[in-house]
Amino acid sequence: MNTKLRILTGTQSDLRLLREAADVISGGGLVAFPTETVYGLGADALNREASEKIYAAKGRPSDNPLIVHIADIEALFRIVKYVPEYALRLSEHFWPGPLTMIFEKTDMVPKETTGGLSTVAVRMPNHKAALEFIRAAGGYIAAPSANISGRPSPTTAQHVFEDMNGRIDLILDGGAVGIGVESTIIDLTADVPMILRPGFVNEEMLAKVLGKVIMDPAVSQKPKEGIRPKAPGMKYRHYAPKGLLSLVRGDTESVVSKINCLVREKESAGKKTAVIATDETKARYNCANVKSIGTREDEEGIARRLYAILREFDTMGAEFIYSEEFDTPQMGAAIMNRLLKAAGHNVIDTI
Ligand code: AMP
Ligand code: MG
Numbered sequence: 001m002n003t004k005l006r007i008l009t010g011t012q013s014d015l016r017l018l019r020e021a022a023d024v025i026s027g028g029g030l031v032a033f034p035t036e037t038v039y040g041l042g043a044d045a046l047n048r049e050a051s052e053k054i055y056a057a058k059g060r061p062s063d064n065p066l067i068v069h070i071a072d073i074e075a076l077f078r079i080v081k082y083v084p085e086y087a088l089r090l091s092e093h094f095w096p097g098p099l100t101m102i103f104e105k106t107d108m109v110p111k112e113t114t115g116g117l118s119t120v121a122v123r124m125p126n127h128k129a130a131l132e133f134i135r136a137a138g139g140y141i142a143a144p145s146a147n148i149s150g151r152p153s154p155t156t157a158q159h160v161f162e163d164m165n166g167r168i169d170l171i172l173d174g175g176a177v178g179i180g181v182e183s184t185i186i187d188l189t190a191d192v193p194m195i196l197r198p199g200f201v202n203e204e205m206l207a208k209v210l211g212k213v214i215m216d217p218a219v220s221q222k223p224k225e226g227i228r229p230k231a232p233g234m235k236y237r238h239y240a241p242k243g244l245l246s247l248v249r250g251d252t253e254s255v256v257s258k259i260n261c262l263v264r265e266k267e268s269a270g271k272k273t274a275v276i277a278t279d280e281t282k283a284r285y286n287c288a289n290v291k292s293i294g295t296r297e298d299e300e301g302i303a304r305r306l307y308a309i310l311r312e313f314d315t316m317g318a319e320f321i322y323s324e325e326f327d328t329p330q331m332g333a334a335i336m337n338r339l340l341k342a343a344g345h346n347v348i349d350t351i
Contacts, residue, residue, distance in 0.1 A: 003165050005157070008034075008129050008174045017172065018129060022136035024169045025050075030057055032146040032160045033133055034174030035125040037098050037183050037199070038153040038307070039160045040069065040143030041168065042133075048110040051142050057167040060149045064233040065115035066142040067100050067183070068122050071134040076122055079109050079140065086210055087188050093209050096126035098183040098200040113142045115232055123183055129174050144233075145182060152239045152307040152342070155180050159311060180304035181334050185231055186213070195219070196231035198333035200303070219337055222345040239342040241310040243274065243318040247343050249325050250350030256284050258350045259322045263287045266320045274318035276309055278302075281324065289316060299328035303335050310342060 006017045021031045028050045031042045041058065043050035045068040055062055070076060073091060076083060080103035087101055105120035114120050125131065134141050145153035146160045146168075154160045157173035164171070184199030186206065195203060195215045206213045218229035229235050246262075248255045263273045263286060274289035282292040291309050294301035313321050323343070326335045340347070 001166055001169065003161070003168055004170045005161070006170060006172050008172055010129075014129060015132070018133045018136055021133055021170055021172055022138075025137035025141060028053070029170070030054065030168040031133075031170045031172065032154075032157075032164060032168060033130055033141075033143070033172045034157070034177060035069075035127045035130045035143075036178045037125070037181065038155055038177055038179075039146040039157065040125075040130075040141075041146035041160075041164070042069070042137075042141040042143040044138065045069075045113050045140040045142035046108060046110065046138075048112040051110065051112040054142065054144065057164065058144065058147070058149045060144065061236065063115045064144075064236065065117055065121060066113050066144050068109065068113065068120055069130070069134055069141045069143050070122060070124050070139060071131045072124075072139075075139045076103075079106055079120060080104060080122065081106055084188055086193065089209055090186070090206070091124070094201050094205075095124040096131065097124070098126070098179055099123065100183045100185045100197075102185065102187045102189055102196070104189060117232075119187075119189055121185060127174070129172065133172070150237055150240055152241065152310040153182060155304070155307050159308070162311070176304075178304070179300075180306060180308075181331070181338055184334070187216075187230055194230065196229065197234060198337050200331060200334065202330055202333060215333075219333075220340070237341065237344055239307065239310065239338050240344070241318070241321060241342065242314045243272075243321045244346070245310075245321045245323060245339075245343040246346045246348050247323050247325055247339060248348045248350060252281065254350035255324055256281055258348065259324075260284075260286050262320070262322055262348075271319045272317055274313045274316065274321045276321065276323035278324060289313070289318060293326070296326075296328070299326070299331045299335070302326050302328065303331050306335065306338060 185197040
């Protein structure tokens, strides 16, 4: 398949490109498009064959449901059985935005889109071109992240191209995304709303609107028998670079010296190493491939750069990657969830 690339400019001329992309969706094809979180791989959410194509293009396990993207609140009422009052409150606060809510679905949504589940995940992205594209395509676009399953999510059109060239019909290039980690997922079908995946909209922000909210205990734990995450996709290894990633935990001094020690050990065995550092620590590592993820003062910057750095280490062929921890106040849960999964929960304690 020849994958077309269309560059959005933020001007009137985008309308023609968005129309072209919408026609691909209506014809049952696949289009990668920018959102404020990461790039999505879109298909008509109400067309079972189109949804199936997403799983094939990504190599995604068939039990891992897709998020349905909408452009207005009316669209929600047609695909879900019941909208609890607190879901409306959440939509007023956070939509359009990086929050996905889970509802009981109606028959309009095929089981192929929901990985066989009777519930559906819905989100309204905060991205002008994405919203226009969704509207032009009929209002319902199923879209997981536009990466090969298991790889870091794409935050630029170039990342999408690396993974999806030849597998999908079209890529809309809207430049680098703003947030860089996937949406927060909240389940509204249980008695107490439960966060299934942390994201930019954090627990505290949700609790302010909802009063009570809990975090799925499986979010921060290594997958094991008996603990089953409520979001099926959370049980898979994800976001992973090709090299072996380890997180090194402890106070700054101990982390820097432990990583330097590990780098020395691997390099002397002829292995290629890399380090994810911060502006504050970068100069202190004795490793040729140190990348700063930014300053610890700017946690949004850390989130935005995370996946791109993991992909850069793939390009340079890093075999062993060591990262500091980023348990920052607002986005720490989201960042650490992605890093722990990318590392397969491989954590080295210095204490
Ligand atoms: P991605 O779009 O690649 O970020 O993946 C979507 C995430 O949403 C996966 O972790 C899915 O398991 C989760 N998800 C989608 N639909 C549902 C649902 N109905 N119930 C629980 N989790 C869901
Ligand atoms: Mg994904």
